[in-house]
Amino acid sequence: MRKVYPRGPLSYFRRSKLCSILLSLSFILFCFVFVLYQNGSGVDVSPYDSPENQEKYNEQDLNYRKLPPEINALDLFGSRRHNRNLQHLYSKDLFDEKRNKDLNTVINIRGRNKMKSERKLVSKSRQRGFFNVPKKTMIENVGDSPSSQEVTDYYNFEGYRPTISDESTETLEGPSKKLPKVIIIGVKKCGTRALLEFLRIHPEVKATGPEPHFFDRYYDYGLDWYRDLMPETNADQMTIEKTPKYFVTKEVPGRVFNMSRDVKLVLIVRDPVTRAISDYTQVASKRASMKPFEHMALSDNHTGLVDTSWPVIKIGIYAKHLEEWLRYFPLEQFHFVNGENMVKNPSEEMFKLQDFLGLRRYINDSHFYMNDTRGFPCIQKTGSKYPHCLVGTKGRKHPHVDPNVIKRLQDFYRPFNKKFYQMTNIDFGWP
Missing domain, CATH: 3.40.50.300 (P-loop containing nucleotide triphosphate hydrolases)
Incomplete structure (x- = not known):
């Protein structure tokens, strides 16, 4: 019995094997481009802080400076390679200003609780008699x-x-x-x-x-x-x-x-x-x-x-x-x-x-x-x-x-x- 295909504008493409192959290749190409876009490159490159790249940046006089470890740890700008790219997009002053502003903001917010807990530990250690505080009462020693x-x-x-x-921090004016x-x-x-x-x-x-x-x-x-x-x-x-x-x-x-x-x-x-x-x-x-x-x-x-x-x-x-x-x-x-x-x-x-x-x-x-x-x-x-x-x-x-x-x-x-x-x-x- 003869197979009957539905009629319509797409009926020809459904029957065409060449069209199916083209669609498959297009989808594969799209995925490949997407992966390249996400990774920046399909080729494995050496780290941005390697000696080869360091000499390259020095020769090109890009005023490249390695970001502080806090930036990399907090990953404020994404991947390390993206940090390097930002160095090219922004001027030196704007990049430093943005970096310092974001760094101070995040570190202050995330470090506030840590500083508070450390202050509690110090206060508890002081209560236990640390910091050269006399442990015995004066009454026990002198009567x-x-x-x-x-x-x-x-x-x-x-x-x-x-x-x-406070004498070391006092101001002489007013x-x-x-x-x-x-x-x-x-x-x-x-x-x-x-x-x-x-x-x-x-x-x-x-x-x-x-x-x-x-x-x-x-x-x-x-x-x-x-x-x-x-x-x-x-x-x-x-x-x-x-x-x-x-x-x-x-x-x-x-x-x-x-x-x-x-x-x-x-x-x-x-x-x-x-x-x-x-x-x-x-x-x-x-x-x-x-x-x-x-x-x-x-x-x-x-x-x-x-x-x-x-x-x-x-x-x-x-x-x-x-x-x-x-x-x-x-x-x-x-x-x-x-x-x-x-x-x-x-x-x-x-x-x-x-x-x-x-x-x-x-x-x-x-x-x-x-x-x-x-x-x-x-x-x-x-x-x-x-x-x-x-x-x-x-x-x-x-x-x-x-x-x-x-x-x-x-x-x-x-x-x-x-x-x-x-x-x-x-x-x-x-x-």
Whole structure:
């Protein structure tokens, strides 16, 4: 039976064997051209950085330069041969500009996480006692009440880490932001805000506004981020910051030491029982459902056992926290402000603090005004008609606490207070 082909314009080509052969050859030729286009050449050539090609480029004076290894590793422009071709397409200046721009962009983006992880590893190694930080406490070496000479001898050992100072990077023209030379490290609810506001009166002092919390929360951000939070100061001005959480955070002393071994540390303290009640009052003002102070302070009302796991109680053990700081800094770099005396006689405490910081006695009695209603001194700034008092959240009225609970807390804190007196060589007279 005769085979019937469909009619149409392509029916002849379907019956033609020559047409089929031509189509097949065309397809093969197309594939061959495509492969050549993708590879640049069908012939195996020597690498572009071979001695033969290097001499060839030098003879032709093409100003060829091998790309940095980062470019080849990241393969920004494709294959190596394509990199060489770009050298011909672009002029030397345009090619270098594009190469540097792309290289910096990609390396910065891909290297940011690596740098951050390396910074975390360094900070962890510092916490473990690396970088010539003394591993044993000063108390174990020189006793409970070290003298100034013993502290000096303890820290004058070979390999002690030098100070990282801003003096080498300071500009001589105009004010600039510098790392703090003085840090108010605590204690919470002992008058740190009032102390900082009193210091602001001095024309040679510049302080941060909010608490930076760099060494306890944002340490991974780096010192450049920390420096950027500081106010601009001249050569004759001093930068001060205040974060009370530093005193009770175990990792902070080593981190501050790694920034500078010469930083001056200010600590304001008050009766730990009064401090605990003040701390509770602040927290209770934000939580209406909080239990009474007596139930929080004692873990067992029958035995009178103090709940030392409660942070409000734990902060008042000043000797324990100060011991961590004395591992890194000698006692001469600390100044202790009496919180009770600062309320009664603020000018006396400010005279002592100004002497410790090396400032002239600018802050005096004329800068303070006693507010009888709140029982706390306000600031009378020069040239101002009205005194400046702290915000209403300061100086809250304390709730009534059972006297038996207060007596139990006084007995609990008494041995720690005695230890604190020996460490600081100061008797604060707490009951």
